[in-house]
Amino acid sequence: MSEAGPRPRMTIATRGSALALWQAEHVKARLVAAQPGLEVELLVLKTTGDKIVDRPLSEVGGKGLFVKEIEQALIDLAADVAVHSMKDVPAELAPGLIMAAVSAREDPRDALVSRGGEALLSLAPGARVGTSSLRRVCQLRAVRPDLDLVPLRGNVPTRLRAVERGDLAAAVLAAAGLRRLGHEERISELLDPSVCVPAGGQGALGIETRAGDAAALELCRRAMHSDEDAAYVAAERGFTGRLGGGCQTPLAAHARPSGASGELHLVALIGRPDGTEIIRGERRGPLGDAARLGADLAVELLGRGGARILRELGVET
Helix, strand or coil, X not given: CEEECCEEXXXXXXXXXXXXXXXXXXXXXXXXXXXXXXEEEEEEECCXXXXXXXXXXXXXXXXXXXXXXXXXXXXXXXXXXXXXXXHHCCCCCCCCEEEEEXXXXXXXXXXXXXXXXXXXXXXXXXXXXXXXXXXXXXXXXXXXXXXXXXXXXXXXXXXXXXHHCCCCCEEEEEHHHHHHCCCHHHCCEEECCCCCCCCCCCCCEEEEEECCCHHHHHHHHHHHCCHHHHHHHHHHHHHHHHHCCCCXXXXXXXXXXXCCCCEEEEEEEEECCCCCCEEEEEEEEXXXXXXXXXXXXXXXXXXXXXXXXXXXXXXCC
């Protein structure tokens, strides 16, 4: 953290979407509450993922499309802290950086927003449904192969307007983003993980700092970190990280309490984009073994046919 006179200062790097700014302001408020008198400013940046809006992410390729420019601000000392949606963060951070805290998680499920309030199974045959994710496309096609699933990019308000105008009968978005932006009433159905397994890390915020900035690291952990939710996210990222998952691959992982104290239940899948083949698995174990449980489940699914699917999709494992 930098200092100007007697008052400590901190700069948060963030994307500029309405949801990203909400997240950064939320972190700012928590940091100030944890250290009264702290002055915090936002550094708003446009990432590669923000700049390319005319193509599905699955066609853009690469990892960290919403992260690289934010991380560079930390490396260049232009910012002290970066705020990310954990689902956007690649398995490996840039050298010299560390995830200081993982927040308590908002609802990690996907949500269906339909023009007439219909649930997924009630949508008319052939209804146009927008989604930005191959993970969602894969699972939705497995349940409703008759739907017309179309690419949908843009921020949350843009996607909601596409439904309002009638361009789409429905769209699938993260419930967390809808709740954070005050659009919870727009949710027609929360998709159970048995129908649509969420993305690894969905609903959690990651607060990243430079590894050598002890003051920022300590403050972020004290203000934001949740040991339990960090373990769930670690299990999910252990799975996707072992598989080299990116936007071109239908991967999903969701961890939650197992019912036994101090343990988690992880469900995950590897699938084909057309939903014709989905390989699922699960693991239960201690929170302290979260990352290993995720990696072990990935190895199991690779052996059960996942390696073949990923190889045919051009993904190295």
